[in-house]
Amino acid sequence: xxxxxxxxxxxxxxxxxxxxxxxxxxxxxxxxxxxxxxxxxxxxxxxxxxxxxxxxxxxxxxxxxxxxxxxxxxxxxxxxxxxxxxxxxxxxxxxxxxxxxxxxxxxxxxxxxxxxxxxxxxxxxxxxxxxxxxxxxxxxxxxxxxxxxxxxxxxxxxxxxxxxxxxxxxxxxxxxxxxxxxxxxxxxxxxxxxxxxxxxxxxxxxxxxxxxxxxxxxxxxxxxxxxxxxxxxxxxxxxxxxxxxxxxxxxxxxxxxxxxxxxxxxxxxxxxxxxxxxxxxxxxxxxxxxxxxxxxxxxxxxxxxxxxxxxxxxxxxxxxxxxxxxxxxxxxxxxxxxxxxxxxxxxxxxxxxxxxxxxxxxxxxxxxxxxxxxxxxxxxxxxxxxxxxxxxxxxxxxxxxxxxxxxxxxxxxxxxxxxxxxxxxxxxxxxxxxxxxxxxxxxxxxxxxxxxxxxxxxxxxxxxxxxxxxxxxxxxxxxxxxxxxxxxxxxxxxxxxx
Amino acid sequence: xxxxxxxxxxxxxxxxxxxxxxxxxxxxxxxxxxxxxxxxxxxxxxxxxxxxxxxxxxxxxxxxxxxxxxxxxxxxxxxxxxxxxxxxxxxxxxxxxxxxxxxxxxxxxxxxxxxxxxxxxxxxxxxxxxxxxxxxxxxxxxxxxxxxxxxxxxxxxxxxxxxxxxxxxxxxxxxxxxxxxxxxxxxxxxxxxxxxxxxxxxxxxxxxxxxxxxxxxxxxxxxxxxxxxxxxxxxxxxxxxxxxxxxxxxxxxxxxxxxxxxxxxxxxxxxxxxxxxxxxxxxxxxxxxxxxxxxxxxxxxxxxxxxxxxxxxxxxxxxxxxxxxxxxxxxxxxxxxxxxxxxxxxxxxxxxxxxxxxxxxxxxxxxxxxxxxxxxxxxxxxxxxxxxxxxxxxxxxxxxxxxxxxxxxxxxxxxxxxxxxxxxxxxxxxxxxxxxxxxxxxxxxxxxxxxxxxxxxxxxxxxxxxxxxxxxxxxxxxxxxxxxxxxxxxxxxxxxxx
Numbered sequence: 001x002x003x004x005x006x007x008x009x010x011x012x013x014x015x016x017x018x019x020x021x022x023x024x025x026x027x028x029x030x031x032x033x034x035x036x037x038x039x040x041x042x043x044x045x046x047x048x049x050x051x052x053x054x055x056x057x058x059x060x061x062x063x064x065x066x067x068x069x070x071x072x073x074x075x076x077x078x079x080x081x082x083x084x085x086x087x088x089x090x091x092x093x094x095x096x097x098x099x100x101x102x103x104x105x106x107x108x109x110x111x112x113x114x115x116x117x118x119x120x121x122x123x124x125x126x127x128x129x130x131x132x133x134x135x136x137x138x139x140x141x142x143x144x145x146x147x148x149x150x151x152x153x154x155x156x157x158x159x160x161x162x163x164x165x166x167x168x169x170x171x172x173x174x175x176x177x178x179x180x181x182x183x184x185x186x187x188x189x190x191x192x193x194x195x196x197x198x199x200x201x202x203x204x205x206x207x208x209x210x211x212x213x214x215x216x217x218x219x220x221x222x223x224x225x226x227x228x229x230x231x232x233x234x235x236x237x238x239x240x241x242x243x244x245x246x247x248x249x250x251x252x253x254x255x256x257x258x259x260x261x262x263x264x265x266x267x268x269x270x271x272x273x274x275x276x277x278x279x280x281x282x283x284x285x286x287x288x289x290x291x292x293x294x295x296x297x298x299x300x301x302x303x304x305x306x307x308x309x310x311x312x313x314x315x316x317x318x319x320x321x322x323x324x325x326x327x328x329x330x331x332x333x334x335x336x337x338x339x340x341x342x343x344x345x346x347x348x349x350x351x352x353x354x355x356x357x358x359x360x361x362x363x364x365x366x367x368x369x370x371x372x373x374x375x376x377x378x379x380x381x382x383x384x385x386x387x388x389x390x391x392x393x394x395x396x397x398x399x400x401x402x403x404x405x406x407x408x409x410x411x412x413x414x415x416x417x418x419x420x421x422x423x424x425x426x427x428x429x430x431x432x433x434x435x436x437x438x439x440x441x442x443x444x445x446x447x448x449x450x451x452x453x454x455x456x457x458x459x460x461x462x463x464x465x466x467x468x469x470x471x472x473x474x475x476x477x478x479x480x481x482x483x484x485x486x487x488x489x490x491x492x493x494x495x496x497x498x
Numbered sequence: 499x500x501x502x503x504x505x506x507x508x509x510x511x512x513x514x515x516x517x518x519x520x521x522x523x524x525x526x527x528x529x530x531x532x533x534x535x536x537x538x539x540x541x542x543x544x545x546x547x548x549x550x551x552x553x554x555x556x557x558x559x560x561x562x563x564x565x566x567x568x569x570x571x572x573x574x575x576x577x578x579x580x581x582x583x584x585x586x587x588x589x590x591x592x593x594x595x596x597x598x599x600x601x602x603x604x605x606x607x608x609x610x611x612x613x614x615x616x617x618x619x620x621x622x623x624x625x626x627x628x629x630x631x632x633x634x635x636x637x638x639x640x641x642x643x644x645x646x647x648x649x650x651x652x653x654x655x656x657x658x659x660x661x662x663x664x665x666x667x668x669x670x671x672x673x674x675x676x677x678x679x680x681x682x683x684x685x686x687x688x689x690x691x692x693x694x695x696x697x698x699x700x701x702x703x704x705x706x707x708x709x710x711x712x713x714x715x716x717x718x719x720x721x722x723x724x725x726x727x728x729x730x731x732x733x734x735x736x737x738x739x740x741x742x743x744x745x746x747x748x749x750x751x752x753x754x755x756x757x758x759x760x761x762x763x764x765x766x767x768x769x770x771x772x773x774x775x776x777x778x779x780x781x782x783x784x785x786x787x788x789x790x791x792x793x794x795x796x797x798x799x800x801x802x803x804x805x806x807x808x809x810x811x812x813x814x815x816x817x818x819x820x821x822x823x824x825x826x827x828x829x830x831x832x833x834x835x836x837x838x839x840x841x842x843x844x845x846x847x848x849x850x851x852x853x854x855x856x857x858x859x860x861x862x863x864x865x866x867x868x869x870x871x872x873x874x875x876x877x878x879x880x881x882x883x884x885x886x887x888x889x890x891x892x893x894x895x896x897x898x899x900x901x902x903x904x905x906x907x908x909x910x911x912x913x914x915x916x917x918x919x920x921x922x923x924x925x926x927x928x929x930x931x932x933x934x935x936x937x938x939x940x941x942x943x944x945x946x947x948x949x950x951x952x953x954x955x956x957x958x959x960x961x962x963x964x965x966x967x968x969x970x971x972x973x974x975x976x977x978x979x980x981x982x983x984x985x986x987x988x989x990x991x992x993x994x995x996x
Contacts, residue, residue, distance in 0.1 A: 116753040117858035140755060162702075175702065176674070189945040196856045197887060201925040201934065202942060202968060203713075203950045204660075204673065207705025215701075228755025251615040257638060257726025299797025358694045360615035427699040436699065444700060447687040451957070452701045458952035470700060 006053070006434070006468045009099040013056065013079055020079060021057050024101070027069045032107075034058040043084065043102050047149070048092035048435055055082065055096035062107040064182065064190065064220040071218065072188025074101060080464050081186070083214040085125065085157025088149040090352065091433025093161060093213050093469060100467075103218060105156050111135050112221070118196045120179055122223045125156025129163070132224060141226040144171035147429065148337065156219050162211030164429035166262040166336070169387035170295075171227065173429065175210040182221035183209055186460050196223060208455065213431050214466040216459040230295035233261065234305060235329045238312045239286030239319035243267055243382070246288035247362030249315035250386045253292070254359055256311065258304055261295040263387030264336050267366075270343060270381040270394070274335035277342035282335055283319045290386065291332050339383040340394070346381065347396035351408050354436075355416045357424035359389045368418055369393060376411040378404070390428030391419070417442050432470045440472050453477075504551070504932070504966045507597040511554065511577055518577060519555050522599070525567045530605075532556040541582065541600050545647070546590040546933055553580065553594035560605040562680065562688065562718040569716065570686025572599060578962050579684070581712040583623065583655025586647040588850065589931025591659060591711050591967060598965075601716060603654050609633050610719070616694045618677055620721045623654025627661070630722060639724040642669035645927065646835065654717050660709030662927035664760040664834075667885035668793075669725065671927065673708040680719035681707055684958050694721060706953065711929050712964040714957040728793035731759065732803060733830045736810045737784030737817035741765055741880070744786035745860030747813035748884045751790070752857055754809065756802055759793040761885030762834050765864075768841060768879040768892070772833035775840035780833055781817040788884065789830050837881040838892070844879065845894035849906050852934075853914045855922035857887045866916055867891060874909040876902070888926030889917070915940050930968045938970050 013020070021035045034040055035057050045052040056079075061067045074081050080100035087094055096102045108124035114136055115121065121143075123132060129150040132143040146165030147153055153163065159181060164173045171177070180194030193206040209216055240246040243265075250263055266274065266282075266289045275282040282289060290312075294304045305322060312320055323329035335342075343350055357365050366382070373380045379396040393415055397408040416426050416439050426436045426443050440449065449471065457463070457477035511518070519533045532538055533555050543550040554577075559565050572579050578598035585592055594600045606622035612634055613619065619641075621630060627648040630641040644663030645651055651661065657679060662671045669675070678692030691704040707714055738744040748761055764772065764787045773780040780787060788810075792802045803820060810818055821827035833840075841848055855863050864880070871878045877894040891913055895906040914924050914937050924934045924941050938947065947969065955961070955975035 115856075115858070117749040118856045119752055119755070175705070185945075185949065189949075191946050191949055195921060195923075197854045197922050200923040200941065201709075201930045202938060202947075203953055204705050204709050205950060205953065207673070207702050208953070211699075211702050254617055255614040257617070297795070297798040297801055299801075300795040303795055303797075358613075358616045360613070423694060425693075425698040432699045440700060443698065447683075448689050449700075451683065451687075451689055452703060454956035455701055455703060455706075455953055458956040459949070 006097060009097070010078070010080070013099045017056060020077070023073060024057060024059050024070065027073065028059055028061050028066050032060045032062065034060070043087070043096060043104065046084070046087040046089040046092060046094045048090055048095070048433065051092055051095055051434065053096045053098060055102035056099055058102045058104055060104045060107050064184065067103070067184045067218055067220055068188040068190060070101070070103065071184055071186050074464060075186045075188065075462065078462060078464065080467055082466050083160070083218050085154035085160065086128065086152050088153040088157065089161060089431060089433060090354070091161070091427070091431040091435040093431050093433040093466075095434055097468065105154065105218070108156070108220065115196065116141070116226070119226050120196050120223055121226055122221060123155055125159070125219050125222055126154050129153050129155055129158055136226055137229070140229050142229055143224055144177050144227050145174050148340075155222050155224065159210050159219050159222060160212065160214050161431040162429070164385070164390065166264055166385060168429070169263060169385065170259050170261045175207055177225045178206070178210055178222060179225055180223035181206060181209060181219045183217040183219055185217050186462070186464055194223065211431070213433060213470050215456055215470060216465065230261075232298045232301045233293060233295040233329060234301050235323045235332045236290070236292045236305065236308060236312070237282070237319070237321045237332050238290045238292065238317045239283040240288045240290070241286065241316060241318055243288040243366040244363035245316045246290050247366055247386070249290060249312055249317070250362055251360045252311050252315060253308055254387065256307065258307060260304075260308070260387060261293040262291070262385070264291040265289065265382065265384055265386035266336065266339060267382040269346065269379060270339050270383045273342040273346050273381065274339045277345065278334045278338045280331040280335045286318060291336055336383070343381045343383070343394050343396070347379070348398045348400065349405075350381075350397065351395040351412050353391065353393045353395065353412045353415055354427050354430040355391050355419035355424060356428040357389045357391065357419050357422050359387075361422040361424070362386065362389065365391070365418060365422060369415060372411055372414050372418075376407050378408055378411055380411070385428065388428070389424065391415075413439060434469055437470055438472050440470070504595060507595070508576070508578070511597045515554060518575070521571060522555060522557050522568065525571065526557055526559050526564050530558045530560065532558070541585070541594060541602065544582070544585040544587040544590060544592045546588055546593070546931065549590055549593055549932065551594045551596060553600035554597055556600045556602055558602045558605050562682065565601070565682045565716055565718055566686040566688055568599070568601065569682055569684050572962060573684045573686065573960065576960060576962065578965055580964050581658070581716050583652030583658065584626065584650050586651040586655065587659060587929060587931060588852070589659070589925070589929040589933040591929050591931040591964075593932055595966065603652065603716070606654070606718065613694065614639070614724070617724050618694055618721055619724055620719060621653055623657070623717050623720055624652050627651050627653055627656055634724055635727070638727050640727055641722055642675050642725050643672050653720050653722065657708050657717050657720060658710065658712050659929040660927065662883070662888065664762060664883060666927070667761060667883065668757050668759045673705055675723045676704070676708055676720060677723055678721035679704060679707060679717045681715040681717055683715050684960070684962055692721065709929070711931060711968050713954055713968060714963065728759075730796045730799045731791060731793040731827060732799050733821045733827045734788070734790045734803065734806060734810070735780070735817070735819045735830050736788045736790065736815045737781040738786045738788070739784065739814060739816055741786040741864040742861035743814045744788050745864055745884070747788060747810055747815070748860055749858045750809050750813065751806055752885065754805070756805060758802075758806070758885060759791040760789070760883070762789040763787065763880065763882055763884035764834065764837060765880040767844065767877060768837050768881045771840040771844050771879065772837045775843065776832050776836045778829040778833045784816060789834055834881070841879045841881070841892050841894070845877070846896045846898065847903075848879075848895065849893040849910050851889065851891045851893065851910045851913055852925050852928040853889050853917035853922060854926040855887045855889065855917050855920050857885075859920040859922070860884065860887065863889070863916060863920060867913060870909055870912050870916075874905050876906055876909055878909070883926065886926070887922065911937060932967055935968055936970050938968070
């Protein structure tokens with residue numbers, strides 16, 4: 001993240017700030033416009049706290065009509081807009097810009113419709129991820145994606161980042177669980193994409209909006225799929241003498257056609273940290289630990305547990321425990337869920353990376369990561385969604401030691417390049433944001449990026465929505481016929497790093 | 499479909515036909531270019547045989563490089579291109595144009611890679627849908643979407659139309675089972691979208707390409723998800739005194755959180771026709787029949803069978819049979835699968851419609867459809883994927899009776915308008931093509947269509963790919979800033995109807 005560049009501020013907009021604030025107050029009355037430094041301070045960063053920037057102004061609309069009026073005004077006046085949900089993005093997706101309106105969607109917090117016959121719910125984007133499940137769990141249903149921030153993160157943010165969680169191996173990412181959205185375009189026009197039905201005919205714009213990180217429009221309503229809670233869930237805790245054995249075990253479980261609800265993996269450092277933190281009985285003498293959860297009817301769980309056990313033993317598992325009660329199962333997870341803060345005790349600072357690889361490359365990537373760890377002289381603790389190949393290596397460093405942050409960032413970039421090299425991608429569930437923006441050319445060539453940017457322009461002709469995120473280079477839409485991305489980068493001024 | 503309009507032929511292209519054929523022969527040598535009337539005759543229509551048109555020339559490339567060279571040539575020379583898989587489209591998606599190159603992808607018929615550890619296969623687009631399952635079934639795997647044309651239809655065509663089948667209720671449409679494609683743009687540039695991994699970061703262009711009906715580019719490679727064959731599959735045959743009861747039963751099964759592998763519904767006319775055709779013991783004294791299939795581990799099937807039975811009895815089911823053997827289960831399906839040809843014996847001609855509604859609206863739509871049947875004086879036999887609300891009403895008519903085809907078409911359009919009115923959509927799995935193109939404004943407003951067309955232009959700036967399909971109006975991309983769709987339609991000449 002060294003040398004982060006954001007788009008140069010538009011001086012004409014900065015000069016007109018008072019007028020813009022007044023105009024926005026005419027659209028959103030009362031406390032819905034925040035223009036004081038003190039009032040805006042809570043919005044200066046999201047969960048990627050290494051970077052901070054005060055916005056031009058914060059606006060908190062509460063109706064779709066207000067959102068449409070704000071965007072239409074910004075489009076007419078060429079003012080940039082950064083949309084924001086709960087601000088839990090780990091990739092800096094909602095980092096403000098000095099010359100941009102920060103559009104906070106927190107007031108859109110109502111559940112509009114629960115429709116069991118169509119197995120879906122219609123909610124506003126500011127509803128939290130867990131809030132959906134809470135509204136339907138008394139009837140035996142839930143919303144499947146479960147990012148670890150699910151108590152706080154908004155469903156609108158989930159749509160923006162295509163969020164996952166520990167159960168997305170079986171139940172899919174946000175894109176597999178959202179049926180429709182209402183989207184306000186930068187022109188203020190309102191489109192409805194998808195709904196309570198199958199593919200609508202015409203172009204499927206819903207999927208391109210999911211995971212578009214606020215670059216295409218502002219979502220004001222979301223229709224999500226509801227799932228029935230499984231009858232049973234049981235977890236296995238399996239220890240291995242090497243990470244390669246654990247990686248091999250994951251590939252073989254999947255290769256045999258079994259789809260557990262989740263397969264999580266932790267390495268020696270992460271195991272030790274988690275066990276010291278929560279004391280749930282993780283084995284400390286293994287190099288790698290898998291938590292494999294199976295869910296469904298009881299008979300199915302029992303049958304699959306047996307198959308997974310056999311595969312694990314075949315892959316040289318040295319310890320193996322099956323949860324015998326719901327309490328024990330939750331205990332197995334408690335360590336995994338506490339792993340990030342626990343690792344925080346091993347080291348003053350850490351960087352949480354997010355890359356994805358084809359499952360069968362796990363053993364190779366783990367071994368190459370160890371070589372990189374030696375090269376950079378930095379420890380790495382591995383905690384990840386192994387079942388779907390989504391790695392979250394935590395690079396341990398000390399920001400107070402000269403050069404360690406730079407080394408950690410270079411190490412992180414090398415890990416992501418490695419992911420791409422073996423056929424994987426730069427992100428699993430955290431998004432590109434500003435964090436991985438400059439690595440996009442590692443993943444996509446000029447033709448790929450130009451095509452993505454043409455689609456971006458098809459939604460946002462003036463490039464006003466969340467500029468500086470996702471794409472390494474800003475272009476005027478008219479240039480895109482002949483653009484060359486991997487060459488020059490526009491001269492963005494550096495943003496102070498905290 | 500009365501008064502079908504196709505884009506006016508480009509006279510300059512027609513005048514240069516000899517030169518174009520020669521140029522294409524330089525790209526695809528030997529028998530890969532077909533320019534004689536007799537040779538082109540098999541390509542003059544797809545499975546929507548009511549319309550026929552000879553193309554400018556047929557080209558059958560066998561490498562991605564050839565496809566790229568053909569498209570680059572057509573782009574430079576402003577020649578239209580109609581892509582074609584196996585030609586099984588029911589919506590006229592690959593109907594040729596007089597001035598367009600017909601690009602047949604049948605020679606792309608190889609399975610390139612089967613990768614069980616990543617549970618996917620990489621195949622060329624001309625491989626048939628069933629060909630994928632045949633390549634992996636000895637290892638216990640299969641490819642889930644199963645359109646009734648699966649012996650013949652190509653996976654490239656499935657991608658173009660986002661095809662479904664009787665099992666898409668549980669296993670999803672093509673868009674849920676394709677992980678990546680290689681796509682050649684009209685400029686000849688090649689992009690790779692998705693792959694053997696999770697969402698790639700950046701914009702998700704894979705999903706917008708799936709179901710885009712050949713309007714965005716030409717797919718030259720497809721990575722599909724493989725599923726493990728379920729241990730058990732059992733089917734229930736349930737008869738009801740009214741269609742409303744059957745519709746209610748479907749809504750309640752789903753509402754209770756059960757997801758059968760498939761729920762098919764047939765009404766009295768369809769049941770009688772199917773039973774007369776295959777003689778499998780369907781009850782003849784009921785108004786509606788459901789076939790409900792449950793699959794998975796044996797214990798799960800047995801448990802869910804009990805739940806479905808209880809719901810069915812609660813919904814006034816009058817007959818109920820559970821398959822006791824694999825032979826009996828296949829018998830239950832044999833009638834359903836023969837329903838279309840069987841209904842063909844009730845009437846000289848029929849129109850097969852394809853619309854989708856929210857499941858809970860089934861009873862209402864069935865009753866409204868009966869009113870329409872009386873209004874038009876035409877019988878309608880209902881055979882459809884009830885579980886996901888995808889209707890296939892078959893409107894019976896006699897083309898030799900003056901005005902009956904027109905009445906049938908008007909009846910069909912009313913059914914689709916009804917689908918949209920209750921919150922559904924114009925198509926479930928057959929695509930829009932030319933068949934439902936002029937109904938698109940029933941579903942989408944000007945803003946929706948303009949946004950879709952801007953995305954189309956972001957891929958195909960000259961509008962050369964499959965023009966006249968999906969969108970009711972042709973526009974130059976430059977117009978789209980200010981376009982108004984629902985107003986005027988460009989003056990397309992009528993195409994002769996057969």
